Amino acid sequence: MQRVNLSLKEKNKIPLEAETLTPDAFAGKTEEEIKALSVWYGNEKRLLGDFFKVEVQGCAKPEETKILIKGDLSRVKRIGQGMTAGEIEIYGNVDMHCGSNMEGGKITINGDADSWLGCEMKGGEILLKGNAGYYVGSGYRGEACGMKGGKITINGNTKDYLGEHMCGGEILVKGDTGLLPAISNNGGTIIIEGSATMPASEMKKGTVIIKGKVSDFLPSFFEEGCEELEGLVYRKFTGDVNVGGKGVLLISEGSLKTEAKKKK
Amino acid sequence: MSEILIKNASVCDPFQGIDCEKMDLCIRNGKIVESVSSKAKVIDAKGRLTLAGGFDGHTHSAGKINVGRFMNPNDARRNPVPGLSGKVARTEKTRAQVGYNTPNTYAIGYRYAKLGYTTICEAAMPPLSARHTHEEFKEIPILDKMGLTLLGSNWQVMEYIRDKEPEKLAAYVAWALKASRGYGIKIVNPGGGEAWGWGRNVSGLYDPVPNFEVTPAEILIELGKANEKLNLPHSVHVHCNNLGHPGNYETTLETMKLFEKIKPSQERQSLHVTHVQFNAYAGTSWRDFETGAPMVSDYINQAKHLTFDMGQLIFGPAVTMTADGPVEYANSRMLHEKWSNQDVELEDASGVVPLSYSPKSFVNAVQWAIGLELALLVKDPWKVMFTTDSPNGGSFVNYPEVVTYLMSAKKREEVYSGFSELALGKMVLPEIDRELSFSELAVMTRAIQSKMYGRPEKGKLTIGADADIAIYELVPEKIDPSVEHEKVKQAFSATAYTFKDGKLVVKEGNIEASPMGKTYWVNADVPERVDSAMQKDLELKFKKYYTVSKSNYMVEDEYLPNPVEITTKGDF
Numbered sequence: 001m002q003r004v005n006l007s008l009k010e011k012n013k014i015p016l017e018a019e020t021l022t023p024d025a026f027a028g029k030t031e032e033e034i035k036a037l038s039v040w041y042g043n044e045k046r047l048l049g050d051f052f053k054v055e056v057q058g059c060a061k062p063e064e065t066k067i068l069i070k071g072d073l074s075r076v077k078r079i080g081q082g083m084t085a086g087e088i089e090i091y092g093n094v095d096m097h098c099g100s101n102m103e104g105g106k107i108t109i110n111g112d113a114d115s116w117l118g119c120e121m122k123g124g125e126i127l128l129k130g131n132a133g134y135y136v137g138s139g140y141r142g143e144a145c146g147m148k149g150g151k152i153t154i155n156g157n158t159k160d161y162l163g164e165h166m167c168g169g170e171i172l173v174k175g176d177t178g179l180l181p182a183i184s185n186n187g188g189t190i191i192i193e194g195s196a197t198m199p200a201s202e203m204k205k206g207t208v209i210i211k212g213k214v215s216d217f218l219p220s221f222f223e224e225g226c227e228e229l230e231g232l233v234y235r236k237f238t239g240d241v242n243v244g245g246k247g248v249l250l251i252s253e254g255s256l257k258t259e260a261k262k263k264k
Numbered sequence: 265m266s267e268i269l270i271k272n273a274s275v276c277d278p279f280q281g282i283d284c285e286k287m288d289l290c291i292r293n294g295k296i297v298e299s300v301s302s303k304a305k306v307i308d309a310k311g312r313l314t315l316a317g318g319f320d321g322h323t324h325s326a327g328k329i330n331v332g333r334f335m336n337p338n339d340a341r342r343n344p345v346p347g348l349s350g351k352v353a354r355t356e357k358t359r360a361q362v363g364y365n366t367p368n369t370y371a372i373g374y375r376y377a378k379l380g381y382t383t384i385c386e387a388a389m390p391p392l393s394a395r396h397t398h399e400e401f402k403e404i405p406i407l408d409k410m411g412l413t414l415l416g417s418n419w420q421v422m423e424y425i426r427d428k429e430p431e432k433l434a435a436y437v438a439w440a441l442k443a444s445r446g447y448g449i450k451i452v453n454p455g456g457g458e459a460w461g462w463g464r465n466v467s468g469l470y471d472p473v474p475n476f477e478v479t480p481a482e483i484l485i486e487l488g489k490a491n492e493k494l495n496l497p498h499s500v501h502v503h504c505n506n507l508g509h510p511g512n513y514e515t516t517l518e519t520m521k522l523f524e525k526i527k528p529s530q531e532r533q534s535l536h537v538t539h540v541q542f543n544a545y546a547g548t549s550w551r552d553f554e555t556g557a558p559m560v561s562d563y564i565n566q567a568k569h570l571t572f573d574m575g576q577l578i579f580g581p582a583v584t585m586t587a588d589g590p591v592e593y594a595n596s597r598m599l600h601e602k603w604s605n606q607d608v609e610l611e612d613a614s615g616v617v618p619l620s621y622s623p624k625s626f627v628n629a630v631q632w633a634i635g636l637e638l639a640l641l642v643k644d645p646w647k648v649m650f651t652t653d654s655p656n657g658g659s660f661v662n663y664p665e666v667v668t669y670l671m672s673a674k675k676r677e678e679v680y681s682g683f684s685e686l687a688l689g690k691m692v693l694p695e696i697d698r699e700l701s702f703s704e705l706a707v708m709t710r711a712i713q714s715k716m717y718g719r720p721e722k723g724k725l726t727i728g729a730d731a732d733i734a735i736y737e738l739v740p741e742k743i744d745p746s747v748e749h750e751k752v753k754q755a756f757s758a759t760a761y762t763f764k765d766g767k768l769v770v771k772e773g774n775i776e777a778s779p780m781g782k783t784y785w786v787n788a789d790v791p792e793r794v795d796s797a798m799q800k801d802l803e804l805k806f807k808k809y810y811t812v813s814k815s816n817y818m819v820e821d822e823y824l825p826n827p828v829e830i831t832t833k834g835d836f
Contacts, residue, residue, distance in 0.1 A: 142338030 002027060002060035004034065006052045008071025008092075014042040015095060016051060019078040023065035023086025023105060031056045062086045062105075074114070080107045083124070096133070099126045102150065112156070116140075121169065123150045131156035131175070137188070139165035147171070147188060163190045166206065182208045185247055203240045203247035211252045221249060267292050267304035268766060270733070273314035274740050276702050278711040279724040283703045284740040286311065291731040294765035298727055311739045312760060315706050316723050317382030317732025319713035322501075322538050322573050323654045324585050325372050326386045326400035326411070327393055331604050331616045332366040332583040332655070339366050339618075344580055347757060347773070348375050348661035358775045365583045365618075365655035373405035374775050379663055380734025380759045382781075383713070383722055386411040387501070387538065387653075388452060388587050390608040391817070392810075394444030398783070398823040405778035406769050408732075410717070410785070412501050413446030414587055416483055417457030419610040420805060422476040425486045434490040434834055435798040438788035441496075445785040445819045445827070447717070448498035449491050452587035453505050454480035457612035460589035466505055469518050480505050485522055492529040494788040495832040497718030499528065499571075501536045503543075508591050510547040513556030516540065517563055520570055528569070529835075532715055539575025539653040541635035547690075553627055554690035557634045561641035571716055572642075573649035576635035576666050577628065578658025581620045585656065589613030610809055621658070623679070629687035636669055636676065637691065639708070640698045649716065650708040663709075664756035670700045670708075671745040671752060699746050719784070731766035734759045783824045788832045 004026050017040035026034055034056065035049025048054070052069075065086040073079065074093040084103045093111040100119040108127045115133035118126045119140060136158050139146035145167040157175035164180075166188030173181075176194035185203040192199070194212040201218055211232070221239035227250060228234070234250035268291040276284050290300040324332075333339070342364040343350025349364040352371075361371035376384060384404075389397045389411040401409045415421050415437060424433035437449060455466045455473035462474050469481040484502065491500050504519045506512035516537065523535035537543070546556035564572065584595060589605060592615025596603030604616040621628040635657065639648050650670075654660035668675045673696075680693060688694065700708075714723030721730045738755040745752045758773030768776050790798075806814045821827065 140338060140341070142336050 002056070002058040002065045004057075004065065004067045005055040006067065006069045008052055008069075008073060008076070010051075011072045012041070012051065012075045014075070016041055016076045017078055018048070018076050019081040020048065021067070021069075021076075021079045021088075022081065022083040023062045023067060023088065024083055026067060027062040027065045027086065028059055029056075030059075074112075080105075083107075093130070099124070102126070115159070118147060118150070118152045120146055120148070121150045121152075122148045125150060126152045128152070128154045128156070132158040134159045134178075135161045135164060137163045137166055137169065137171050145186065157194065162192075163188055166190070176212065182206075200247060200249045201240055202243050202245070203249065204243055204245040205247050207248045207250070209234070209250045210255070212255060214251055214256045217251075217256055226253070266766060267300040268731075268763075269300050269304040269306045270314070270735070271306060271308050272311050273309040273735065274311050275314045275725060276706045276740070277316065277725045278703055278707045279714070280726055282725075283701070284313065289314070289725060289733065291733075291763070291766040294731050294767070296725055296727055296729050296731050307761065309735050309761075311741075313702060313736040313738050313740050313755070314725075315380065315734050315736070316710045316725050316729070317734055317762065317764065318376075318380050319383040319385075319710045319717075319719075319723050320376070320381055320651065320654070320660060321385045321649050321713045321716060322387045322651045323384050323660060324387055324656065325384055325654070325660075326369070326404065326409070327389055327397035328585045328614060328616060329366050329655070330396070330400065331606070331614075332585050332618070333363070333368075335602055335604055335616055336366055336583060336618050339363050339581070339583070342581065345659075345661045345757075348378065349659070358778065364661070365581060365659045369400055369403035370405060370778075373407050373778065373781075375661055377406045377762050377764065377770050377775065378758050378773055379660070379756065380736065380762055381407070382732035382734075382762070382764050383408040383410075383719075385409070385447070385713075385717065388412060388414050388450055388614075389444055389446055390414045390587070390611045390614070391440050391444040391446070392608050392611055392812070394446065394819050395823060398445060398819055401783055402823070402825060404781070406764055406781055408722075408781040409783050410447035411444070412448045412450035412498075413440055413444045414450050414452060414608075414612050415440060415487060416451030416454040416587075417473075417612045419458070419476075419809075420802065421487065422455070422458065422473060422478050422483065423801075425478045425482050426476055430486065430489060430493070431794045431836060432798045432801070433486060434493045434836075435790045435794045436802070437487070437490045438494055438790045438834065439795070439798065439802070441786050441788060443818045445783070445824055447784055447786050447830075448496055449487055449500045450503075451484060451487060451500055452503040452612065453507060453591070454483040454502075456480070456505060456590055457587055457608075457614075460593075460613040461607060465590040468505060468515055469522070481518075481522060484519060485526070488523055488526045488534065492526060492534070493836070494790075494834045495529045496786055496788060497530070497830055497832070498716065499533050499536050501538055503538050503586070503588065507542050507586075507588055508545075508594070510545045510549055510553040513544045513546055513560050516543040516556075516560060520563060520567065523569055524567070526569070530718060532718060533569055533571045535570040536649075536716060537570060537572040539651065539656065540572045540638055541575040541577065541631060541657065542653075544634050544638060550627060553630065555630055555634050555637060555692060557637035557641060558692055561638055564642050564647055565644070571647050571649060571712065572638070573651040573653070574635045574639050575651055575653040575657050576639075576669075577621050577632040578652055578662040578665065579621050579623050579628070579632065580658065581618065582658050583616065583618045583655045585614070585616045587612045587614045589615045591615070592617050595619065609811065610805060623682050624684075626684055626687040626690070629680070629683040630690045633680065633687075633691035633693040637693050637696065639670060640696045640700075641692075645700070645704040645707040646712055646715070648708050649712055650705075664753045667705060667756050668745075668749040668753045670705065672747070672749040673697050673699055674746060675749040702740055702745075731763055733761070733763040735761040780826050782826045782828045784828045784830060785824070786830045786832060788834055790834050791836050794836060
C-alpha cells in the first residue's frame with residue numbers, strides 16, 4: 001500500500017493542468033520524485049512540488065496507491081485523467097476534466113466538480129458528493145462516443161448536457177439536472193432522481209430513468225405502457241424517433257403531464 | 265554567401281541515373297553547385313540514403329481542409345502516428361501542433377519536412393476560394409507550394425465549349441489561373457459539380473450537363489486543348505467521373521483514351537489522372553465489387569500520354585474532401601457520417617465527410633489493395649505518382665507506411681493475411697511479388713513530379729537544381745527493405761537532415777528552422793484582342809451572377825509573400 005497526501009499550498013488563480021496527478025504516475029515514486037512531476041501552469045511548465053505539499057508513505061503498484069488531496073482545487077484541472085487503477089480522494093472542489101478518459105480505479109470528491117467530469121471514461125468509478133457542471137460523462141467536441149464504461153454517482157445536481165453521446169456505462173444523479181440530459185445517448189444508462197428538462201433527445205440506444213419532474217418533454221417518443229421497477233411504476237417511452245432510436249425512457253408516473261403518441 | 269558540403273552521401277537520383285552511389289554534394293546560395301570553397305560547412309552523411317526533397321503532387325493541405333478542421337474538432341486530439349500526429353507544445357523553434365488528418369497549418373509544414381518533403385501541390389482550389397487557400401499557404405512553413413485551379417464545372421468554361429470558342433476558353437483559363445494565382449487546371453468529376461446544383465450527377469462521359477448541353481467528354485478534351493494552347497507547365501489534372509462507384513474503371517479507361525489525341529505542348533504527359541484507386545473498381549454493386557486495377561494498369565502500360573497517382577488507402581480515420589459534391593452526399597448517407605456540402609457559385613460544388621477505413625470491411629480491404637496493385641502492376645515508375653490523396657485515403661503522415669508496402673511483399677502479406685477470404689478473392693495483390701527499389705521509390709516521390717509539373721529545379725540533385733535535399737537514417741547497402749521494413753519505415757518517418765533551398769530545416773527529426781517557402785503560379789500570356797473579348801463576357805457573369813465584384817475576386821500580390829511567377833506564351 002502506498003499513500004500519498006497532497007495539500008495545495010495556496011489557491012491558484014491561473015489554472016493548473018494536472019494530468020500527472022494519478023495513481024499511475026505516483027505509484028512507486030518517492031516524495032522527491034512526485035514533487036518533480038511536471039504540471040502546466042497557464043502556459044508555463046512547472047513542477048508539482050511548486051504547488052503542493054507532498055507526503056508519501058510506502059511504495060506500491062498503482063492498484064495499491066491511494067492519493068489524498070486537500071485544498072481548494074477549483075482551479076486544478078484534469079485530476080485523475082486517464083488513470084487505470086488506484087484511488088484518489090479529494091477534499092475540496094475540483095476544476096474541469098476530472099477523471100476524463102479514466103479506465104479504472106476510483107475518484108471520490110468531497111466537494112463540487114466543474115464541467116466535463118468523467119468525460120469519455122471507459123471504466124472505474126467516480127463518486128461526487130457535491131454538484132457538477134456541464135457535460136458530465138460526455139464526449140468531447142466532434143467525438144461520436146462519450147462515456148463507454150464505468151460509473152459516475154453524483155449526490156448533488158448537474159447542469160446541462162449530462163451524458164451527451166454516452167455509449168456505455170452508468171450515471172446516477174441524485175439531484176436535479178439541467179437542459180437536455182442524455183442527449184444523443186447511444187447505449188448508456190442514466191438514472192436521474194431529481195428533475196430533467198427535455199431528456200433523451202436524439203437517443204439511439206440505452207436507458208434513461210427519471211424519477212423527478214420532467215419539463216418540456218419532447219414529442220418524438222412512442223409511449224409503450226407502464227413498467228414497474230424496484231417498486232415504482234414508470235411510463236415507458238421509446239425513441240427518439242427523429243433518429244430512428246430504440247432507446248428506452250422511463251419516467252415516473254405522475255411526473256409528466258403530457259400525453260405522448262401511442263404506437264400503433 | 266552560404267556554402268555547405270555534404271560528404272559521403274549515398275545519392276539516389278533517377279534523373280542522372282545515379283542509383284545509391286557514394287558522392288559529395290555541394291550547395292551554394294540554395295542551389296546545388298559543382299564545388300564549394302574550403303570555408304563551406306561540412307556535413308558527413310555517413311553513407312546514408314540521400315534524395316532530392318520530396319514533392320507531393322496531390323494533397324489537400326490548404327483550403328477545403330479547413331472545413332475538415334471545423335467538422336472534426338476531435339481530430340486535433342488524435343495521435344495514431346506518434347511523432348507525426350497529435351498535440352505537440354510549441355518550442356523555441358516551432359509553433360504548437362495539433363491533429364492527424366486535418367492538422368494545423370504549421371504542423372503540415374513541419375511534418376512534411378520531417379518526412380523529407382519540400383514541395384506540395386494543393387489539388388483543388390476554386391478561383392472564388394483561392395484567397396483563402398493562399399492565406400493558408402502563407403501559414404504553412406518551410407514548403408514550396410502551388411495550387412491547381414478548379415475549372416471542370418465552371419459556367420464560363422462550359423459556355424465557351426458549347427459555343428465553340430476555343431480561343432476565349434483559353435483566355436478564360438489563363439485569366440482564372442491569374443485570378444487564383446493557380447498553377448494548373450484541375451478537373452473534378454467534369455460537369456458533375458454543376459449537375460449537383462440541381463441535386464443530380466452526370467453518369468458518364470456522354471451524359472450532358474443540365475442547362476449547358478455539353479458533355480463531360482467535351483469539357484475534358486476542350487480544357488485539355490486549352491491547356492496545351494497556353495503551353496502550361498502541367499497537364500490537365502483529372503479526377504474522373506463516377507468516382508467511388510463499382511464498375512467505374514470503364515469510365516476511367518474512356519477518359520484516358522480520350523486524351524490519346526491530345527498532343528502535349530512540352531515534354532510531359534497530356535493527362536494526369538488522380539487518385540486512380542478510387543476510380544479502378546470493377547463489379548456492378550458493392551456486393552460483387554472487385555479490383556479493376558489489372559484492366560487499368562494494362563492500358564497504362566501501353567499508353568505513353570499519361571501519368572497517374574495512387575490515392576493509397578490507409579486503415580483508420582480519414583477525412584474525404586473533394587469538389588465532387590454528389591459522391592460526398594452518397595458517402596455520408598451510406599456511412600451515416602457528418603456531411604458538409606458547399607456550392608461554389610458559378611464554379612463547382614464541394615463536400616467533406618469524415619470516415620474510417622477498416623481492414624475488416626471487405627470493400628475497404630479491396631480498396632487498400634487496389635492502390636498498391638496499380639503502383640506495382642504499372643511497370644514504368646515514371647507513370648506513377650506516390651500519394652494517399654491526403655487526407656482522403658489517409659493522412660500524408662502515413663507515407664513511411666506506404667513506402668514499406670511498396671518495398672516489401674512480406675509487409676503486404678502481414679497486412680492482407682488479416683483480410684477475409686471474400687476480400688482476398690476480389691483482389692490480385694497476393695499474386696504480385698514486385699518490390700520497389702530505392703531508385704524506383706525516388707521516381708514516384710520526387711522525380712516524376714519534376715517532369716509532370718515542369719519544374720526542372722525540383723526532384724533532382726543535378727548542378728543548378730534547388731538544394732532541397734533529404735538524408736534518411738539508413739545506409740542502402742546495409743539494409744534489405746524486403747525484410748527489414750520496420751527499419752525502413754522508421755527511417756522514412758524522420759529524416760536525419762532535410763535541407764530546403766540549402767538551409768538546414770530538419771536535423772535528426774527535429775525542426776531546426778522554418779523559413780517561408782515559395783508559391784508558384786502561372787501567368788499565361790494571351791493576345792489583347794482575345795482577352796478583351798473574353799473580359800466582356802466575364803463582366804456580364806460578375807454583374808448577373810457572382811456575389812462578389814470582379815475587382816474583389818482577384819487574389820492580390822499581398823497574398824503571396826514569396827511568389828514565383830512562371831510565364832508562358834499561348835499559341836494563338
